[in-house]
Amino acid sequence: MKKKLLAIALVAVMAVSMMACGAEKPEMSAATREMPPDGITYIDDAAIALAGSVKSEGMTEAEQLRADELRLMAVSAFDLVNAERAARGLPAFTWDSSLELCAQIRASEIVSSFSHTRPNNTVFYTVNSDLMWAENLAKGYADASSLVAGWMNSPTHAANILDGELATCSIAVYESNGTLYFAQEFGY
Numbered sequence: 001m002k003k004k005l006l007a008i009a010l011v012a013v014m015a016v017s018m019m020a021c022g023a024e025k026p027e028m029s030a031a032t033r034e035m036p037p038d039g040i041t042y043i044d045d046a047a048i049a050l051a052g053s054v055k056s057e058g059m060t061e062a063e064q065l066r067a068d069e070l071r072l073m074a075v076s077a078f079d080l081v082n083a084e085r086a087a088r089g090l091p092a093f094t095w096d097s098s099l100e101l102c103a104q105i106r107a108s109e110i111v112s113s114f115s116h117t118r119p120n121n122t123v124f125y126t127v128n129s130d131l132m133w134a135e136n137l138a139k140g141y142a143d144a145s146s147l148v149a150g151w152m153n154s155p156t157h158a159a160n161i162l163d164g165e166l167a168t169c170s171i172a173v174y175e176s177n178g179t180l181y182f183a184q185e186f187g188y
Contacts (some may be wrong), residue, residue, distance in 0.1 A: 030044060081151075169186050
């Protein structure tokens with residue numbers, strides 16, 4: 001009887017392992033920037049005005065509930081990021097609502113162009129160069145904990161999260177055709 005149970009358990013583990021090997025690995029990307037030498041400030045006022053909030057009056061009740069769920073996921077990821085910082089003796093990030101608008105814009109933009117270059121061929125921080133100093137992107141994660149674990153397992157993403165000079169952070173989640181897209185924006 002013990003051998004039969006052991007054989008069943010081994011077959012189950014092998015089956016799960018084989019299924020996991022075929023799973024698509026979520027995509028990620030990280031970027032930082034330096035102070036512009038020319039002192040020019042870039043603010044994409046049109047994009048910021050369009051972003052507003054992920055919720056709008058034209059949404060159905062189900063769509064509004066989903067928007068609330070996605071925002072809760074973003075806030076949960078933010079809390080997990082701050083836990084990672086606290087575990088390393090770093091101060092917590094402050095959530096910045098203006099930076100959240102930038103993250104909402106970037107999360108929607110990466111659906112068509114998963115890059116730190118925006119669809120209009122400008123760099124990520126041109127949404128608002130007064131606020132945006134680093135960016136982490138991801139797509140395909142199912143929840144906040146797997147997202148943050150993915151970022152922390154990537155040296156470039158973890159470097160942004162653990163940068164002691166950065167003080168503000170906001171995260172947005174955008175859903176398109178059942179895939180979740182994440183933008184984490186950082187500021188000073």
